[in-house]
Amino acid sequence: MKLYDYLPSGNSYKVRLLASYLGLSYDWINLDIHKGETQTPQYKALNPAGQIPLLVLDDGRKIAESNAILYFLAEGTPYFPCTAFDQAKCLQWMFWEQYRHEPSIAVARFIHMYKADERADELPRLMERGNDALSVMDNHLAERLFFVGNAPTIADIALYAYTHVAGEGGFTLSDYPNVTAWLDRVSDHPKHIRITDKPAT
Amino acid sequence: MKLYDYLPSGNSYKVRLLASYLGLSYDWINLDIHKGETQTPQYKALNPAGQIPLLVLDDGRKIAESNAILYFLAEGTPYFPCTAFDQAKCLQWMFWEQYRHEPSIAVARFIHMYKADERADELPRLMERGNDALSVMDNHLAERLFFVGNAPTIADIALYAYTHVAGEGGFTLSDYPNVTAWLDRVSDHPKHIRITDKPAT
16 A cells, blocks of 8 residues: 655654554655645546545555544554444544544644744644643543553544644643653553654555 | 534534434534533533533443444444444544544644634644645545445544534635545535534534
């Protein structure tokens, strides 16, 4: 299979991280979103939304949306629970991540990393919402090792991706000790890779 | 089971609609978000996020996030596909709905319905993004009856909820003929209910 990706993207990193856990091999195609490489007619023929990540299976079928790709790859593995309730709780946190977490924490990081000064007026609201999201996580993790059950699942992978680089968006992770302890637990996985690690191609 | 709800909420309506399809009975607790009924200590003890919908199972376990509730209720029914790929495509559209569709179309509707004039400056951006989302749907539906496969799934339910009331947010649905034809197909379901229909309690 092929993964269309952009190395600094937390959404794409989710897929790389799970693929590393599972020992999956894939062709890695890195597109630079800042050079318009996801907006070419060729790429938009593959993904009309012009977004990464995009997983293309060997038979040509395609899956977009990082968390849907995680679901597809994790089904039947230890990274997706086997009971209907725990599966729904994983997805609850993954929908929450895309609705409440990513739109504040990832966007604040984007504005800082790429010096998108024209969007700087969004930062106070993004900081408020991002800190709300980190508080929700910190409270949830007060008595838990992982988001669902006692072992890492795709809910942890989905939330790890942008949380561990929240500092790049101006957030102070040390204010959330349960979150930082959980980040350490996730990165202790023997097959952990960093967001900056290029996959073998 | 119990469903904590707010009748005009499209997110809650998704759950009511699927429950109607499946003939599920449940206790219906309607909370008025404008009277702060989701922000009381009692409700926040149930759902720390202070949001509806919330499904409480008979054993007290709880599931939040409308699309995670849909997944939980639909598993093993005709409304969630049985192949891994089609399941992932359902979830792809449901993640897209929460990331690209709801934050523009539902928020524009909210500003109009509740005369939230202090947020009126958001409307031009919301209209642009909402129309982008409707265009994506219209293109996808050009040669398809439903979002995934040939029968309604929870992807259709998730997208129907706020699309069919997009006019209340100032959108012109007649500009999207494939969308309006699909809305008619969804509402033709023999167990269809309207967003204004109160469930029996």
